[in-house]
Amino acid sequence: MGGRGDNPRMKTIRLRPGKERSLLRRHPWVFQGSIAKGGGDVGETVRVESDEGRFLAWAAFSPQSQIRARAWSFDEAERIDADFFARRIQRALDLRRRLAPDSDGIRLVHGEADGLPGLIVDRYAGTLSVQFLAAGTERWKDVIADALLAATGLQRLYERSDSGVRGLEGLAPRSGWLRGSGETELTIREHGWQLTLDVAEGHKTGYYLDQRDNRALFADVVRQLGCKRVLNCYSYTGGFSVAALAGGASEVWSVDSSAPALARAQRHVELNAASLAFDPSAHRAVDADVNATLRNLLKEGRSFDAIVLDPPKFAPSAAHADRASRAYKDINRLAFKLLAPGGALLTFSCSGGIGAELFHKIVAGAGMDAEVDGYLLKRLEAAPDHPTTVSFPEGEYLKGLYILKTA
Ligand code: SAH
Numbered sequence: 001m002g003g004r005g006d007n008p009r010m011k012t013i014r015l016r017p018g019k020e021r022s023l024l025r026r027h028p029w030v031f032q033g034s035i036a037k038g039g040g041d042v043g044e045t046v047r048v049e050s051d052e053g054r055f056l057a058w059a060a061f062s063p064q065s066q067i068r069a070r071a072w073s074f075d076e077a078e079r080i081d082a083d084f085f086a087r088r089i090q091r092a093l094d095l096r097r098r099l100a101p102d103s104d105g106i107r108l109v110h111g112e113a114d115g116l117p118g119l120i121v122d123r124y125a126g127t128l129s130v131q132f133l134a135a136g137t138e139r140w141k142d143v144i145a146d147a148l149l150a151a152t153g154l155q156r157l158y159e160r161s162d163s164g165v166r167g168l169e170g171l172a173p174r175s176g177w178l179r180g181s182g183e184t185e186l187t188i189r190e191h192g193w194q195l196t197l198d199v200a201e202g203h204k205t206g207y208y209l210d211q212r213d214n215r216a217l218f219a220d221v222v223r224q225l226g227c228k229r230v231l232n233c234y235s236y237t238g239g240f241s242v243a244a245l246a247g248g249a250s251e252v253w254s255v256d257s258s259a260p261a262l263a264r265a266q267r268h269v270e271l272n273a274a275s276l277a278f279d280p281s282a283h284r285a286v287d288a289d290v291n292a293t294l295r296n297l298l299k300e301g302r303s304f305d306a307i308v309l310d311p312p313k314f315a316p317s318a319a320h321a322d323r324a325s326r327a328y329k330d331i332n333r334l335a336f337k338l339l340a341p342g343g344a345l346l347t348f349s350c351s352g353g354i355g356a357e358l359f360h361k362i363v364a365g366a367g368m369d370a371e372v373d374g375y376l377l378k379r380l381e382a383a384p385d386h387p388t389t390v391s392f393p394e395g396e397y398l399k400g401l402y403i404l405k406t407a
Contacts, residue, residue, distance in 0.1 A: 004064055012047045013038035013061070013069060017164075020050035023057050023071065026391040028117050030059060030069040039063060042170070043139025044213045045072065045080045060117070060136020064170030070117035070134055076379035085140060086147045087369040088115050093151055099384050102216070105188035105195070105209050108152070112392045118169075121148060122205040122351040124197065128157040129205035130178070135169050145178050156180035158199045160206070175200065191216045193242050193272045196264065208236060210398050211310065215243040217380070217402070218308065221344050222247030225404075227305035231255070231297070231338065232380065233290045233331070238265025238283075240308045240346075245269065245278040249306070255286045255293050262287050294334035306344040307335045315353035325362050333364035339372075346379040348400035349378065363401055378402040 015023075019034035030048060039048040040061035047059045048069060055076045059069035072080050092114040109121035111133070118134025128148055132138050138161075149224055157179040163299055166173060171214060184200035197206040222244050222296055228251060230244040235254035238261075244252045254265045261286040273280040286293060290311070309331055315324030332347055339345055349359045356379070367373060380400030388395040 011038060011061070012049055013059075014038070014049050014053075014341035015051055015056070017051040020054070020056055021281075023048065026071075026074055026372070028057075028071040028392065029067045030057075030071070032066050032068045035068055043135035044135075045136075060134065060139065062169050065135065065168055069133075070112075070135065070136055070172065071273070072115070072117075082143045082147065085116075085144050086151065089144075089147050089151045091115070092121075095387070096385055097389075101212065101213055101383065102350040103188060103209075105190055105212070107209050107383075110386050113387045113389045113395050116144075118155060119144065120205060122207075122209055123152065123154075124206060125197060125352050126156060127180075127186055127199060128152065128154055128156060129160050129199045129276050131163055131205060132159065132161045132171075133165050133169070135171065138169075138171055140274065141178070149179055158184065160199070160204070162227060163204075186352045190239070191219070191243075191246075193246055193268075193276060195237070195239060195242070195268055196271070196400055199235070201260075203236065203315050208239065210350075210386045211239065211348075212381040214348075214380050215239050215401060218306070218346055218376075219243040219247040221346075221402070222249050222306055225305070225342075225344055226242045227344060229302075229304045229306075229340075231304040231335075233294070233308060233335070234310045234312065235265055235285075235308075236261045236310075238262075238268045238285075239312070241265055241283060242268050242272050242276075244306065245282060246272070246276045248278075250279075250282050251284075252282055253284045253286055253304075255288060255290050256371040257287065257289055259287050266400055287353060291331060291334070294331060294338060298337055299343070302338065303340045304338055304343060307339055307346070309335055309347040310344070310350075311348070313351045313360060315350070315351035318349075318353040321353045324354060325358070328354070328362045328374055329366045329369070330357070332363050333370045336367055336370035336372045336374075336405065339405045341405060343405045345374070345403045345405065346380070347403065348398065350398045352394065352397045354399075356396075359399050360401065363403070374403040375406070376401055376403055 057071035059071045118137040120131040159178040162173040199206040230249040230252045234238045269283040382398040
């Protein structure tokens with residue numbers, strides 16, 4: 001098994017002068033260019049020292065990644081062993097218990113923010129879906145899997161280590177049952193509605209739990225403002241569409257370029273119609289490109305009382321920010337035009353490369369071009385079971401704006 005804090009042959013990496021500053025601020029990443037000497041095996045625990053030999057952190061080494069080491073602990077007395085992982089997982093679970101989200105779909109471990117860099121754990125009712133994204137988590141996979149089952153009392157853990165970022169760590173994709181077995185088709189309850197997902201096929205770990213609280217907000221907005229015609233762009237499996245129907249909308253369009261996602265969106269509408277007392281025929285699934293659809297809807301002279309724009313990551317990194325900015329501006333401009341006076345827009349970006357301030361500017365530019373103004377009623381972010389920490393601002397990725405078009 002992987003590195004241990006008491007190993008006398010523990011390997012060390014020595015940083016270049018001045019490169020200790022971010023670790024002293026408890027930022028958990030060590031970049032390749034900061035290292036003067038030393039190394040380790042894939043995922044091995046190494047001691048990280050300043051250029052003067054001062055202890056900085058215990059970290060998982062990743063020989064192929066630009067992020068050459070990720071800190072497990074800043075406490076020299078702490079051993080990185082099975083108990084360490086059990087403690088960190090318990091701490092993450094305790095936070096979620098205190099937050100008590102209104103759902104049995106919940107993010108239990110959110111990587112760096114929970115002191116477990118490269119580990120994502122989502123709970124979908126009685127099943128865990130886990131991404132091991134970095135060399136350190138890969139090395140400790142069995143220990144982590146057992147600790148997760150012990151802490152939750154569950155028996156089923158599906159591995160979804162098929163994210164592209166594993167390639168940056170030199171790790172091959174892998175998915176399948178790691179513990180337990182059975183059906184990969186699951187049902188969760190979110191707020192007042194039911195949703196389904198296939199843990200083997202769905203995006204990320206199966207579903208977008210980060211938007212849970214924004215879906216509840218959307219149901220409230222639709223109800224409060226009496227929105228009737230709703231357009232849900234990049235709908236995936238229709239979470240915001242069900243929210244709109246729950247809020248009393250009478251015509252809801254889900255637009256996505258994935259036919260299987262739309263088929264599931266339609267199923268979600270039918271699944272919830274009786275208990276939420278809405279007419280399932282109010283839903284229309286449109287299998288098409290959003291940008292082209294927005295243009296067509298404008299040409300047809302349609303308008304909507306509420307619009308959601310929740311596109312995929314247009315800018316995976318800051319290097320893509322320019323092209324992504326134009327793409328965000330374009331869809332927001334079209335949405336502003338399609339919105340009826342007084343209508344509500346929930347617009348999002350999940351690009352790490354686009355900060356909240358830049359996103360606001362892009363949307364402001366879109367409003368200018370569309371010649372409409374609006375009240376910025378609320379800034380939106382991921383649900384609190386996807387926390388960011390003070391020490392790791394990079395963790396912030398999802399940002400959104402709730403805007404009311406000026407009447
Ligand atoms: N709002 C969703 C999550 C959206 S994820 C939720 O709450 O669950 C982004 C979605 O955008 C994916 O379903 C993907 O299929 C879709 N997508 C990506 N590019 C697209 C395009 N150009 N046109 C339409 N849909 C697109």
